[in-house]
Amino acid sequence: MIHKFKAAGHFFVLDVNSSSLHIVDELANDLLDFYPDGAGGVSELSAKYPEADLREAAGEIDALVSNGLLFSSDPFEGAEGSAFAEPVVKALCLHLAHDCNLRCRYCFAGTGGFGGGRSLMPAETGRAAVDFLLTNSGSRRNLEVDFFGGEPLMNFEAMKAIVAHARENEGRFGKKISFTVTTNGLLLDDEKTAYINEHTQNAVLSLDGRPAVNDAMRPAASGGGSYVLVAPKFQKLIERRAADYYARGTYTRENLDFTADILHLRDLGFRCISMEPVVLPPESPLSIRTEDLPAIYSEYDKLLDIMLLDDSFSFFHYNVDLTGGPCVYKRLSGCGAGSQYLAVVPNGDFYACHQLAGDPSYLCGNVKTGLTSRFETPSVNSRPKCRACFAKFFCGGGCPAAAITLNGGVSEPYEIGCALQKKRTECALALNALKAR
Amino acid sequence: MKHIQTVSKKTLQSTVRTGGCGECASSCQSACKTSCTVANQPCKKTDAPS
Numbered sequence: 001m002i003h004k005f006k007a008a009g010h011f012f013v014l015d016v017n018s019s020s021l022h023i024v025d026e027l028a029n030d031l032l033d034f035y036p037d038g039a040g041g042v043s044e045l046s047a048k049y050p051e052a053d054l055r056e057a058a059g060e061i062d063a064l065v066s067n068g069l070l071f072s073s074d075p076f077e078g079a080e081g082s083a084f085a086e087p088v089v090k091a092l093c094l095h096l097a098h099d100c101n102l103r104c105r106y107c108f109a110g111t112g113g114f115g116g117g118r119s120l121m122p123a124e125t126g127r128a129a130v131d132f133l134l135t136n137s138g139s140r141r142n143l144e145v146d147f148f149g150g151e152p153l154m155n156f157e158a159m160k161a162i163v164a165h166a167r168e169n170e171g172r173f174g175k176k177i178s179f180t181v182t183t184n185g186l187l188l189d190d191e192k193t194a195y196i197n198e199h200t201q202n203a204v205l206s207l208d209g210r211p212a213v214n215d216a217m218r219p220a221a222s223g224g225g226s227y228v229l230v231a232p233k234f235q236k237l238i239e240r241r242a243a244d245y246y247a248r249g250t251y252t253r254e255n256l257d258f259t260a261d262i263l264h265l266r267d268l269g270f271r272c273i274s275m276e277p278v279v280l281p282p283e284s285p286l287s288i289r290t291e292d293l294p295a296i297y298s299e300y301d302k303l304l305d306i307m308l309l310d311d312s313f314s315f316f317h318y319n320v321d322l323t324g325g326p327c328v329y330k331r332l333s334g335c336g337a338g339s340q341y342l343a344v345v346p347n348g349d350f351y352a353c354h355q356l357a358g359d360p361s362y363l364c365g366n367v368k369t370g371l372t373s374r375f376e377t378p379s380v381n382s383r384p385k386c387r388a389c390f391a392k393f394f395c396g397g398g399c400p401a402a403a404i405t406l407n408g409g410v411s412e413p414y415e416i417g418c419a420l421q422k423k424r425t426e427c428a429l430a431l432n433a434l435k436a437r
Numbered sequence: 438m439k440h441i442q443t444v445s446k447k448t449l450q451s452t453v454r455t456g457g458c459g460e461c462a463s464s465c466q467s468a469c470k471t472s473c474t475v476a477n478q479p480c481k482k483t484d485a486p487s
Binding site: 013017018019020021022023024025027028053056057060061063064068069072075088090091093108140141142144146148178180182202204246248250272274276277278279316317319320321322323324325326327328329330331334335336337340341353354355393394395396398399401402417420421424425428432433436437 | 438439440441442443444445446447448449450452457458459460461462463464465467468469470471472474475476477478479480481
């Protein structure tokens with residue numbers, strides 16, 4: 001299977017099964033329409049192009065086919081991701097606080113409570129979660145813990161206790177835990193900023209971009225916009241930060257011109273930026289709908305054009321390693337929700353994903369009792385829509401929680417999410433290909 | 438080649454032989470939390486602690 005697309009004025013061809021990427025001229029682009037067998041291409045196109053050029057391009061295509069760089073076979077046919085990976089847990093999302101000091105209009109966590117009462121995770125529960133991770137991660141050495149909420153800095157003392165416990169114990173298990181904190185920034189002060197910069201390997205800083213956009217979506221629980229309270233704190237944090245971070249925004253159908261928000265974040269000094277489409281049911285006034293796609297595609301194209309000229313920032317969804325990246329098991333099975341990745345809520349219960357916390361159908365155990373069930377997402381080749389999609393080895397089948405929330409199950413991916421993923425994949429490939437040549 | 442410039446070759450085929458080490462980061466731990474993009478995770482094989 002190949003996928004042809006045009007981006008930034010160039011023609012590209014992706015050989016899906018090998019992930020080989022080619023930049024082609026218009027003649028070769030047209031000629032590829034007659035392949036895989038190629039029959040009739042030269043004669044059909046001879047009115048448009050010189051025959052000698054067509055034969056030359058056909059020779060180039062044939063050589064690439066022979067070398068397995070075009071129309072290659074699927075090496076993963078019939079394979080499940082789990083066939084390649086040990087059944088281990090390697091990442092936990094610790095819900096330190098089912099409470100929040102913002103009242104974001106698009107929140108999937110019910111403004112922090114996840115549909116239940118507001119609560120904080122006791123440090124002891126967090127320590128038990130770390131112990132579970134250390135003893136259930138098999139031969140995996142690099143493990144991950146994300147401090148999440150609600151707003152995790154509402155439970156800062158527990159966070160510190162959990163990190164200290166992990167650092168004290170990881171060595172004897174031969175493990176290294178990488179910590180991420182995802183914060184709205186409202187409670188950041190000098191102490192917390194210094195701590196986060198010293199002890200976390202990644203910080204996800206939630207800010208939606210322009211002040212009016214941010215404040216319309218992210219009001220404080222006490223009322224009023226949060227931009228002016230938060231943006232300077234984030235700027236101060238990254239000034240002194242050596243480790244990774246992302247300024248992470250959400251766009252909705254109220255700011256389909258979200259490139260302006262990405263550029264606003266750039267202009268505030270952020271160098272690593274993520275801007276995620278909101279995931280909400282169609283009846284929500286903020287949800288992304290099919291009719292919004294042309295405007296969104298145009299924004300992604302605009303961002304690509306800007307990034308071809310501006311190296312000062314990276315965009316999370318345009319990061320792709322053309323020569324490496326993750327290997328087969330991840331590309332087949334995606335995020336590993338419910339198997340390699342678990343969310344832990346304040347009372348110690350495990351859920352398949354942070355977005356599914358509180359849903360009894362996705363309760364997988366508890367820090368005390370261990371894992372009682374695993375939730376396996378079918379591989380991309382087991383799902384008809386994914387199997388035929390050119391982006392399947394880039395998205396791993398998409399977000400299972402979005403499919404569950406919006407489709408009622410994981411057998412079909414979330415269609416709007418797929419459309420956006422495909423566009424972003426094209427832009428990511430184009431950006432990295434044009435910069436690499 | 439005159440008409441086709443190959444930018445990257447066969448990266449997936451080469452991982453089939455080993456199946457991979459599984460050390461790369463979980464995609465939801467980086468920056469998304471509401472979508473899934475696996476291909477932008479860097480390979481961590483050489484980062485495994487000794």
